[in-house]
Amino acid sequence: MAPEALLSPLHRADGSATYTHNRYSILGAVNGPIEVQRRDEMPEEATIEVNVRPAVGVGSPKERHLETLLHSTLRSIILVRSIPRTLVQITLQIRSLPEEDAMLGVNTSLLILPHLLHTALLALLFSSVPLRAIVTSVLVAIPFTKGAGPLLAPSAKELMRAKPFKSIHVFAFSGDRKMLLNESDGVFGFEEWDEACEMAEEVCCKEEGGVGLGEGMEVDGQSATENLEQWLREVVKSKVEREQRWRVAT
Amino acid sequence: MSLPISIVLPGDKIPPDSLPKPQNKKKALTLGPGLRHIPPETIAASIAGALVTDNKKNAAWIEYNSGRYLPSTGDLIIATVHTSGGENFNCSITPNTPLAALPHLSFEGATRKTRPVLPPNSLVYTRILSASSAVAPELTCVDPSTGKSEGLGPLKGGMVFPISLGMARRLLAGRKGGVSVLEGLSEKMGFEVVVGRNGMLWVEAGSVKRTLAVGRAVQEVDEGGLGEKGQKKVVERVLKGI
Numbered sequence: 435m436a437p438e439a440l441l442s443p444l445h446r447a448d449g450s451a452t453y454t455h456n457r458y459s460i461l462g463a464v465n466g467p468i469e470v471q472r473r474d475e476m477p478e479e480a481t482i483e484v485n486v487r488p489a490v491g492v493g494s495p496k497e498r499h500l501e502t503l504l505h506s507t508l509r510s511i512i513l514v515r516s517i518p519r520t521l522v523q524i525t526l527q528i529r530s531l532p533e534e535d536a537m538l539g540v541n542t543s544l545l546i547l548p549h550l551l552h553t554a555l556l557a558l559l560f561s562s563v564p565l566r567a568i569v570t571s572v573l574v575a576i577p578f579t580k581g582a583g584p585l586l587a588p589s590a591k592e593l594m595r596a597k598p599f600k601s602i603h604v605f606a607f608s609g610d611r612k613m614l615l616n617e618s619d620g621v622f623g624f625e626e627w628d629e630a631c632e633m634a635e636e637v638c639c640k641e642e643g644g645v646g647l648g649e650g651m652e653v654d655g656q657s658a659t660e661n662l663e664q665w666l667r668e669v670v671k672s673k674v675e676r677e678q679r680w681r682v683a684t
Numbered sequence: 685m686s687l688p689i690s691i692v693l694p695g696d697k698i699p700p701d702s703l704p705k706p707q708n709k710k711k712a713l714t715l716g717p718g719l720r721h722i723p724p725e726t727i728a729a730s731i732a733g734a735l736v737t738d739n740k741k742n743a744a745w746i747e748y749n750s751g752r753y754l755p756s757t758g759d760l761i762i763a764t765v766h767t768s769g770g771e772n773f774n775c776s777i778t779p780n781t782p783l784a785a786l787p788h789l790s791f792e793g794a795t796r797k798t799r800p801v802l803p804p805n806s807l808v809y810t811r812i813l814s815a816s817s818a819v820a821p822e823l824t825c826v827d828p829s830t831g832k833s834e835g836l837g838p839l840k841g842g843m844v845f846p847i848s849l850g851m852a853r854r855l856l857a858g859r860k861g862g863v864s865v866l867e868g869l870s871e872k873m874g875f876e877v878v879v880g881r882n883g884m885l886w887v888e889a890g891s892v893k894r895t896l897a898v899g900r901a902v903q904e905v906d907e908g909g910l911g912e913k914g915q916k917k918v919v920e921r922v923l924k925g926i
Binding site for chain 1: 689691693694695696718720730731732733734747748749750751752754780781782817818850854862909910911912913914
């Protein structure tokens with residue numbers, strides 16, 4: 435199932451998005467480029483601030499860890515040198531998690547990482563901050579059970595059925611098929627990792643020689659759900675259509 | 685729009701056949717907001733939106749209507765005076781960004797002896813003299829070649845209404861923007877409007893009620909993305925209420 439995205443729910447933020455997928459729901463907001471505090475200012479680059487707020491309670495080291503991962507990934511896709519001495523502030527509020535989240539016996543920060551990354555990207559797209567590329571991300575889980583293949587972007591229910599896991603991996607790819615992030619947890623060999631990586635790349639990036647500019651809009655529903663980049667295109671298409679409504683309105 | 689909109693995501697390379705085809709081959713290609721040139725000859729998008737090209741001007745840009753206003757040279761904006769320094773007024777263009785400098789002497793008829801007095805929070809209609817990522821923007825209220833104000837200067841009375849950046853562009857684009865609500869209203873009532881590219885609309889119509897009616901009508905057209913017919917309906921309803 436493709437993730438759901440709601441555009442610009444917050445009217446005060448420069449860009450915002452609500453993202454729901456597999457019962458993970460996150461609200462993201464971006465403000466920027468704005469004035470940066472003197473001590474955080476960098477002479478030739480923009481400063482990026484990522485805040486992750488948990489669904490319940492105050493932030494803990496887990497959120498700080500996620501913030502660091504997001505910070506380094508987003509930094510490589512934002513054109514930081516075109517907006518020097520400014521601040522891009524990204525706030526991600528986790529709204530709800532599936533109940534099974536805590537009972538899976540795996541590193542829960544990895545489960546939510548792809549969702550946080552997508553929310554941040556959507557909010558960045560709607561804030562019109564200059565970006566170098568897009569980023570798509572996916573979770574791959576390899577169960578202990580013999581014969582069971584790796585699970586790709588599984589829901590919490592599917593994970594519950596297939597546990598325990600040998601290893602779980604999160605991959606993030608930029609639009610030009612470059613790997614931006616890889617976080618792995620568990621015991622695994624290189625072949626397993628390679629297989630997981632290939633699977634993730636297939637889901638994240640559209641195939642070589644695929645649809646080009648303008649013609650990519652007529653994709654059938656099936657392939658649109660399978661490919662994250664196409665899903666992103668659909669979301670942006672609805673944004674552009676909303677903005678250009680006045681051209682076609684009577 | 686009859687043409688299919690080509691939608692681009694950041695990082696998308698623009699194929700050469702999507703770029704404008706100029707009649708005059710000598711004219712250099714102009715890249716507008718949202719496009720960047722990666723030497724030697726790749727042109728990539730940096731903002732998500734619709735790719736628009738103009739064959740006559742040999743220009744291409746990305747049309748989008750979200751995010752924060754970024755100052756660019758020559759834009760007409762409504763600035764808010766923050767403080768007054770020794771030589772400059774410090775003006776804010778958008779909230780939480782570094783203040784822009786508006787020299788005391790850059791008003792029509794201003795001399796060292798007769799400087800304009802603008803208290804904090806007063807509004808000024810100004811032009812951006814220079815803007816770049818390297819320095820804070822500089823503002824002016826006079827045309828540097830003639831020394832005349834050409835309509836720029838402090839805005840007295842009236843109210844400011846926030847509008848989207850796309851709406852501000854449409855209002856300034858004239859007939860191409862497709863906004864007829866102000867013309868419709870002006871047939872029955874008199875008012876003054878000033879459009880700032882930074883997403884601000886200043887309206888003065890004599891009384892608070894009329895000012896609010898005009899400002900809200902424009903905001904409604906903006907939020908609803910209304911076409912000709914929808915705007916006519918708004919005009920009729922507003923005029924009935926006055």
